[in-house]
Amino acid sequence: MIAPIYAASPARYDSMSYRRCGKSGIQLPLLSLGLWHNFGSRKPFEDVKDMACHAFDHGICHFDLANNYGPEYGTAEENFGRLMDTVFRPYRDELLISSKAGYDMWPGPYGNWGSRKYLMASLDQSLKRMRLDYVDIFYSHRFDPATPIEETMQALVDIVRQGKALYVGISRYPKEEAAKAYEYLAGHDVPCLLYQDRYNILDRVPQDNGQVDLAYGKGVGFISFSPLQQGLLTGRYLDGIPSDSRMARNTSLKRETLTPELLDTLRSLNDIAARRGQSLAQMSLSWLLSDPRVTSVIIGASSVQQIDDNLKSLDNRYFSDEELNEIDSLSLNLNFAL
Ligand code: NDP
Numbered sequence: 483m484i485a486p487i488y489a490a491s492p493a494r495y496d497s498m499s500y501r502r503c504g505k506s507g508i509q510l511p512l513l514s515l516g517l518w519h520n521f522g523s524r525k526p527f528e529d530v531k532d533m534a535c536h537a538f539d540h541g542i543c544h545f546d547l548a549n550n551y552g553p554e555y556g557t558a559e560e561n562f563g564r565l566m567d568t569v570f571r572p573y574r575d576e577l578l579i580s581s582k583a584g585y586d587m588w589p590g591p592y593g594n595w596g597s598r599k600y601l602m603a604s605l606d607q608s609l610k611r612m613r614l615d616y617v618d619i620f621y622s623h624r625f626d627p628a629t630p631i632e633e634t635m636q637a638l639v640d641i642v643r644q645g646k647a648l649y650v651g652i653s654r655y656p657k658e659e660a661a662k663a664y665e666y667l668a669g670h671d672v673p674c675l676l677y678q679d680r681y682n683i684l685d686r687v688p689q690d691n692g693q694v695d696l697a698y699g700k701g702v703g704f705i706s707f708s709p710l711q712q713g714l715l716t717g718r719y720l721d722g723i724p725s726d727s728r729m730a731r732n733t734s735l736k737r738e739t740l741t742p743e744l745l746d747t748l749r750s751l752n753d754i755a756a757r758r759g760q761s762l763a764q765m766s767l768s769w770l771l772s773d774p775r776v777t778s779v780i781i782g783a784s785s786v787q788q789i790d791d792n793l794k795s796l797d798n799r800y801f802s803d804e805e806l807n808e809i810d811s812l813s814l815n816l817n818f819a820l
Contacts, residue, residue, distance in 0.1 A: 487571040489530075490576075491539035498541025499796060503777045505701030506675055508649070510578070510778035512771050512796060514544035520784045521561055521727060524551030529785075530561045533598075535569060536786045538577075540793055546707075546780045547612070548623055549581035549604050555587060556611055563613035573691060577618070581608045582653060584623025596626030596634040605646055618646035619675055625655040629648040639705070642672045651676035653707075657693055662738055664700045674702045681706040683751065683813050685764050694775050703777035706770055710781065715766035716788075720749060726784070741760070743816065750812050754805060760798060763788075767795035769809065 500509035501688060503595040515537045521530050534545070550708055551558035559581065560685060570577060587593045592600050620641055622634050626793075652663050666673045677697040679688040686703070688694050697704045710716050712735040713728050718742055718798035728735045748762070755765035770779050783789045801809075 488535055490573055491534075492540065494539050494543075495541050497793070497796070500541075500604075501774075501777050503703035504697065506649070506673070506703070508578070508675060510544055510703065510705070511542050512778055513542050513767070513792060514546055514705065514778045514780045515542050515789070516546040516780040517558040517562065518548070518551045518780055519553075519690060519734070522557035523560070524552070525561075527561060527564060529630060529673070531565060531569060532786055533783055533789060534562075534565050536789055538570070538573070540789070542659075542789075543576055543712070544578040544580070546580050546705075547608075548585070548621075549587045549608050549747070550585055556607070559608055559611035563611050566613045569642075579612070579617050580619035580621060580651070581605070581617050582621035582623035584626070584653070596622055596624075596629040598633050598637040598640075601634065602641070603635040603816050605641060609646065610683050615759070616645055617647050619649045619651050621651040621653050621678060622655075622678075623653050625652075625659045631662050632666060635663055636669065639670045639672045639791050650674035650680060653678040657691055657696060658733065659737045660693060661696060661700075664696075664702060668700075674700075676703045676705050676777070678705050678707055678780075680708045681770065682709045682711050683769055683809060684816065686814075694773075698775040704775055705777055705781045705817075708769050708782070709779040710763055711767055712782070714744070714748065715753065716763040717761060719745070719764075720752060728784075731802075737740075745810050751809065754808055758798060758805070760795070761791055763791055764795040764798075767792055768799045769801065771795065772799050772801055 498511045500511055501687055503510050547562060549556065551677045583601050584596060587604060594600065622638060626634060641647045642650060650667065651674060652660060655663060658683065664674050679693060681688045692703050718724065718727055719762060723729050729737055752762045758765055767779055770776050781792050
């Protein structure tokens with residue numbers, strides 16, 4: 483008999499905590515893993531597998547994807563399909579897998595934004611790439627001002643009715659449109675499971691504009707993406723720009739972001755983290771998770787070590803008022819373009 487290549491750790495649920503996702507039957511791990519960078523065709527598949535299995539072995543059972551994650555577009559989903567075939571298939575019912583459509587994916591008028599035509603076709607393609615019969619969550623990736631919101635929402639409703647997704651979510655919608663989306667979906671018996679937006683120590687827009695409260699009040703979970711501001715809120719850039727870092731690639735995280743003022747702030751935040759016995763990454767995740775309205779945070783990672791470092795954020799989620807005030811005074815008046 484051939485030995486299985488991978489057997490998930492029997493202790494995988496022992497150290498992770500799970501939080502109820504809005505008013506739903508779903509609980510999410512406090513840390514989820516996102517496959518935007520580092521899981522596509524430019525990364526060796528063995529590394530992809532090691533990171534995904536390590537995450538699952540530590541209770542991270544929610545994997546967040548989108549049609550265009552890679553790079554190259556589609557290749558994070560293709561690699562996820564390989565993961566399904568090589569390691570994860572026996573664990574399908576333990577995994578919560580999401581995908582999205584809404585940004586640029588293929589040429590022409592039907593490969594972008596929020597039409598029914600795009601969402602339906604894109605999900606079919608995603609399912610093929612990921613070698614899945616259904617996703618657990620399908621998102622409208624962004625609000626489309628040119629498409630009636632009813633068309634986009636009805637597509638999500640029908641996708642659930644077709645059995646291609648169990649739940650739906652929306653990402654980065656303006657507040658007023660998010661409220662309309664919640665109402666439409668609830669009115670069609672497909673309540674919105676999750677609202678996804680960027681929220682971290684340096685970017686507090688969803689807190690300031692009321693999106694976090696809106697989701698909470700409507701019984702919709704809130705999941706934060708880029709909780710480490712793409713790596714800025716870690717030790718990665720405190721002593722220069724490492725050649726293997728996201729900033730060195732200068733794509734979604736631009737070199738010019740790292741001004742002397744920002745670097746000073748990151749160093750001061752790092753000092754607070756050190757006093758708490760944490761790395762800057764750990765403190766940044768703990769800070770988000772200290773807010774009970776945040777259901778989960780979607781971390782990115784380029785190595786198993788980073789995942790391990792981030793998992794330790796679960797150990798110390800208490801902040802004194804003094805620490806919170808100090809973090810606020812350092813970060814709230816910072817003048818930089820995200
Ligand atoms: P993060 O803010 O967590 O940044 C991840 C990056 O930070 C890693 O790639 C790594 O950078 C660095 N890093 C992580 N942990 C550590 C550590 N412990 N020490 C040092 N450096 C560390 O998240 P992402 O920006 O990657 O976004 C996470 C996920 O959110 C995405 O994968 C995606 O699923 C989702 N997302 C959704 C969006 C939407 O529109 N809905 C938009 C963006 C993201 P390096 O690679 O340099 O090592």
